Amino acid sequence: MSMPTIRHIRALTIRGGGADYHDQGSGHWIDDHIATPMARYPEYRQSRQSFGINVLGTLVIEIEASDGTVGFAVTTGGEIGAFIVERHLARFIEGQLATDIEKMWDQMYYATLYYGRKGVVLNAISGVDLALWDLLGKIRQEPVHQLLGGKVREELQFYATGARPDLAKEMGFIGGKLPLQHGPAEQEDGLHRNLEKLAEMRSRVGPDFWLMYDCWMSLDLPYATKLAHRAQEFGLKWIEECLPPDDYWGYAQLRRNVPRDMLVTTGEHEATRWGFRMLLEMECCDIIQPDVGWCGGITELLKISALADARGVLVIPHGSSVYSYHFVTTRHNSPFAEFLMMAPDADRIVPMFAPLLLDEPVPANGRMKVPDTPGFGVRLNPDVRTQRPYSR
Numbered sequence: 001m002s003m004p005t006i007r008h009i010r011a012l013t014i015r016g017g018g019a020d021y022h023d024q025g026s027g028h029w030i031d032d033h034i035a036t037p038m039a040r041y042p043e044y045r046q047s048r049q050s051f052g053i054n055v056l057g058t059l060v061i062e063i064e065a066s067d068g069t070v071g072f073a074v075t076t077g078g079e080i081g082a083f084i085v086e087r088h089l090a091r092f093i094e095g096q097l098a099t100d101i102e103k104m105w106d107q108m109y110y111a112t113l114y115y116g117r118k119g120v121v122l123n124a125i126s127g128v129d130l131a132l133w134d135l136l137g138k139i140r141q142e143p144v145h146q147l148l149g150g151k152v153r154e155e156l157q158f159y160a161t162g163a164r165p166d167l168a169k170e171m172g173f174i175g176g177k178l179p180l181q182h183g184p185a186e187q188e189d190g191l192h193r194n195l196e197k198l199a200e201m202r203s204r205v206g207p208d209f210w211l212m213y214d215c216w217m218s219l220d221l222p223y224a225t226k227l228a229h230r231a232q233e234f235g236l237k238w239i240e241e242c243l244p245p246d247d248y249w250g251y252a253q254l255r256r257n258v259p260r261d262m263l264v265t266t267g268e269h270e271a272t273r274w275g276f277r278m279l280l281e282m283e284c285c286d287i288i289q290p291d292v293g294w295c296g297g298i299t300e301l302l303k304i305s306a307l308a309d310a311r312g313v314l315v316i317p318h319g320s321s322v323y324s325y326h327f328v329t330t331r332h333n334s335p336f337a338e339f340l341m342m343a344p345d346a347d348r349i350v351p352m353f354a355p356l357l358l359d360e361p362v363p364a365n366g367r368m369k370v371p372d373t374p375g376f377g378v379r380l381n382p383d384v385r386t387q388r389p390y391s392r
């Protein structure tokens with residue numbers, strides 16, 4: 001078979017849910033007084049949307065090959081991501097063989113090095129990379145997990161992130177990760193309330209169910225250390241993303257400070273093999289949590305995962321829906337996966353990127369067999385209104 005070349009790449013934007021999962025309506029648990037680094041300012045403490053967590057919106061990348069096959073992917077990046085794709089990255093994609101993902105990634109990364117390296121540029125590169133894997137899978141009529149070497153287990157098992165670990169347990173998940181709600185600015189009273197919430201959930205779920213706290217970069221080293229020790233009596237399994245991502249030194253110290261049986265996890269806002277090399281070599285954490293749509297895509301995640309595997313560190317990707325599922329099912333050092341509870345009260349299963357994708361799989365009884373449909377196995381919902389802000 002002669003391999004198609006890439007004819008065209010398009011970058012579209014969408015508002016409301018989707019890959020920018022913080023872009024939700026009011027009354028959602030995901031925006032209910034969650035501890036953040038901005039909580040030091042009282043006016044930004046109640047709502048993350050108040051400081052602009054949903055300012056970017058969703059970015060959709062569509063890539064069309066010379067045989068008419070279209071691959072696509074979604075990530076966070078909105079209009080600024082669309083600009084980067086259309087005005088800068090497109091030149092490295094159009095005209096290339098659909099198989100040549102490694103070269104395209106390399107050119108996108110090095111051409112943007114002078115303003116990129118992390119953040120929204122890597123979100124955009126990730127989106128293009130994922131769309132290329134989707135395209136290649138559709139051309140070859142194979143699911144992405146087969147392109148990655150095939151499944152090492154038939155079923156994924158999930159923990160749930162959301163405000164109701166007790167309900168997640170009833171739904172068959174193996175654990176529940178709560179958002180921390182009070183940061184250091186709320187002092188002893190806030191710490192007390194954080195521990196009360198954990199104690200309440202522990203009493204509801206019993207002794208063996210995993211409970212974790214996601215701190216979304218909101219703490220400092222003394223507070224995180226204190227929280228970890230005080231949370232030990234409630235069986236906290238791991239403490240996640242306590243510090244800002246650039247504070248590798250703080251993470252290394254935190255890992256030495258926490259109780260021996262508590263895990264330190266981080267990495268959802270880290271990117272590329274070099275960023276994760278810092279986390280790994282400085283022994284910052286026990287589990288890395290790259291977001292497949294932000295860290296550089298599948299192509300980069302393969303490299304990140306190999307580095308982690310050699311050091312005995314687990315890779316449990318952050319969110320990222322099908323882009324994570326197809327990867328996790330192929331790796332021994334990714335033994336379970338995260339599911340974000342997107343129902344406003346975290347009381348039922350909603351597809352993670354709703355309403356953006358059709359055929360987006362969800363766990364049943366906390367488990368999922370990753371579908372064998374070509375590419376990532378999802379379709380863009382035609383009812384969602386897209387815009388193309390930069391048509392070159």
Ligand SMILES: [Mg+2]
Pocket residue numbers: 214216240241268318
């Ligand atoms: Mg997190």
